[in-house]
Amino acid sequence: MRTRWRARHILAHQDGGHALLRDGEVVWEDDTVVYVGPRYDGEVDEERDLGESLVLPGLIDLDALTDIDHLVLDSWAGPERGKGLQWSLDYFTHRRRDVFTPEERATVRAYALAQLALHGITTFMPIASEVHSSWAEPYDELVDTARTARRIGLRGYLGPAYRSGVNVVLPDGTRDVALDEAAGRAGLRDAVRFLDHLDALGDPLLTGVLLPCRIETLTEELLAETGRIGRERDVLIRLHALQGLAERDIIRRRHGLTPLQLLDKHGLLSPRLLIPHTVLLDRHPSVHGEDRGDLALLARSGISVIHCPQTSLRYGEMLHSFRAYREAGVNLCLGTDSFPPDLVRGMDVGVHLAKIADGRSDAAPAEHYLEAATLGGARALGRDDLGRIAPGAQADLVAFSLDDVRDGVMDDPVRTFLLNGTARQATDSVVAGRPVLVDHGLPGIDLDALRRDAQHLFERMRAAYSERDTERRDTAALFPPTFPAFRGAATGARR
Numbered sequence: 001m002r003t004r005w006r007a008r009h010i011l012a013h014q015d016g017g018h019a020l021l022r023d024g025e026v027v028w029e030d031d032t033v034v035y036v037g038p039r040y041d042g043e044v045d046e047e048r049d050l051g052e053s054l055v056l057p058g059l060i061d062l063d064a065l066t067d068i069d070h071l072v073l074d075s076w077a078g079p080e081r082g083k084g085l086q087w088s089l090d091y092f093t094h095r096r097r098d099v100f101t102p103e104e105r106a107t108v109r110a111y112a113l114a115q116l117a118l119h120g121i122t123t124f125m126p127i128a129s130e131v132h133s134s135w136a137e138p139y140d141e142l143v144d145t146a147r148t149a150r151r152i153g154l155r156g157y158l159g160p161a162y163r164s165g166v167n168v169v170l171p172d173g174t175r176d177v178a179l180d181e182a183a184g185r186a187g188l189r190d191a192v193r194f195l196d197h198l199d200a201l202g203d204p205l206l207t208g209v210l211l212p213c214r215i216e217t218l219t220e221e222l223l224a225e226t227g228r229i230g231r232e233r234d235v236l237i238r239l240h241a242l243q244g245l246a247e248r249d250i251i252r253r254r255h256g257l258t259p260l261q262l263l264d265k266h267g268l269l270s271p272r273l274l275i276p277h278t279v280l281l282d283r284h285p286s287v288h289g290e291d292r293g294d295l296a297l298l299a300r301s302g303i304s305v306i307h308c309p310q311t312s313l314r315y316g317e318m319l320h321s322f323r324a325y326r327e328a329g330v331n332l333c334l335g336t337d338s339f340p341p342d343l344v345r346g347m348d349v350g351v352h353l354a355k356i357a358d359g360r361s362d363a364a365p366a367e368h369y370l371e372a373a374t375l376g377g378a379r380a381l382g383r384d385d386l387g388r389i390a391p392g393a394q395a396d397l398v399a400f401s402l403d404d405v406r407d408g409v410m411d412d413p414v415r416t417f418l419l420n421g422t423a424r425q426a427t428d429s430v431v432a433g434r435p436v437l438v439d440h441g442l443p444g445i446d447l448d449a450l451r452r453d454a455q456h457l458f459e460r461m462r463a464a465y466s467e468r469d470t471e472r473r474d475t476a477a478l479f480p481p482t483f484p485a486f487r488g489a490a491t492g493a494r495r
Helices: 079-083 089-095 102-118 139-152 181-201 218-235 245-255 260-266 292-300 311-316 320-325 344-360 367-379 413-420 447-468
Strands: 002-014 017-029 031-036 046-049 053-058 059-065 119-129 155-158 164-168 175-179 206-208 273-276 303-306 331-334 397-401 426-431 434-435
Touching: 002 031, 002 397, 002 413, 017 367, 053 367, 053 413, 059 102, 059 273, 059 331, 059 367, 079 155, 089 164, 089 175, 089 245, 089 447, 102 119, 102 434, 102 447, 119 426, 139 155, 139 181, 139 206, 175 245, 175 273, 181 206, 181 218, 206 260, 218 260, 245 260, 245 413, 260 292, 303 320, 303 367, 311 344, 320 331, 320 344, 331 344, 344 367, 344 413, 367 413
Parallel strands: 002 046, 002 053, 059 119, 119 155, 155 206, 273 303, 303 331
Antiparallel strands: 002 017, 017 031, 053 397, 164 175, 397 426, 426 434
């Protein structure tokens, strides 16, 4: 079956990079692009005129939130209140539990994956908070995530998160990691079992990967086993690392190494490794404030950095800098990591953070960020058929409407869209040639019901923080409102 999209702007691919095509057409047969250009003269079975739109390669989110957002609760906490948002040692030892039932977790995942599709993401690698689970992610939960991804039509790189320990607050208020090594080993067995499940399923849109949690929550044994299995199975590994000073201090205290040295020790630095955030290198002001070789090591190893600029900004961090990482030869790709899963807002934030980091307005132009969201993600996945609109590539496409007066005047369509727009302007998408987003909606998905269910579950999640807090503060203390509640009708009249 041949399908054609027409649009005012198409980001086509030529000579190894993106190129803007005005008043163009893209045609695909089944799951593969067969034509990109000004006018296609052949027969098609279906066609769509998208008008004043920008058609991009499907966006690739490699740290995609598949949960209810928690950043809305914890990104504005001061030091004392922030301690209450971690597990207490007592909760870890005696009282940890699942806040949600398996059925409720399935609803959470359906809500989150629908959000990804609504924001123009076509390929995702999931990230979920384990703060409201009894440990990490069980096998059955990822089986359900795979079912939901298939129902919506997204391309997913999936695996259950696993860990040997969890960040806790000790009775004296300091931070550490409490271990349950048996749970870590069981989690890795589940991860391998899930690789086998996806192999048996044989769905070309679903690929098994290893997704261990944060580096400080893994024992050296679990790190080494993860590396060994990644090499033996030739699968990707994503590991959150180099995120902050607390992580660095814990690893130096426990292993006598920096996080980067620990990764190197266990043979994890290779093109199979994807590291979200990766902000705390030697050049970071809180470490040495100068380049002592960390970037060169990352570039030589071939790892990919998953840059999450919007989340980094909300937690008061940034890369030092996007330009330096790129010029060193590090493959940069993008993730959202929090709500909203809006890579367009993320790219805009990243462009401006880079200006601050480097002190120059052209530090990281818009096109470099869009390359990271498409070609960089494809390189990280080892897929030269993704992230581009060219004959032979997978028909993963997303269209963003540019016809709203609130978008402002148009200069370059990519630069203007990233500066003035958001991913909520996504109208249509296809993955492997099959429609996912159609006229702003997801066929067969009741978005109103998901919204109601998600709000109810969020209230449950929010209330459960109190039982984990070392001081057992209630939600009013942990999450004070921006302004006090209005107490009654105002009296009197203005003269």
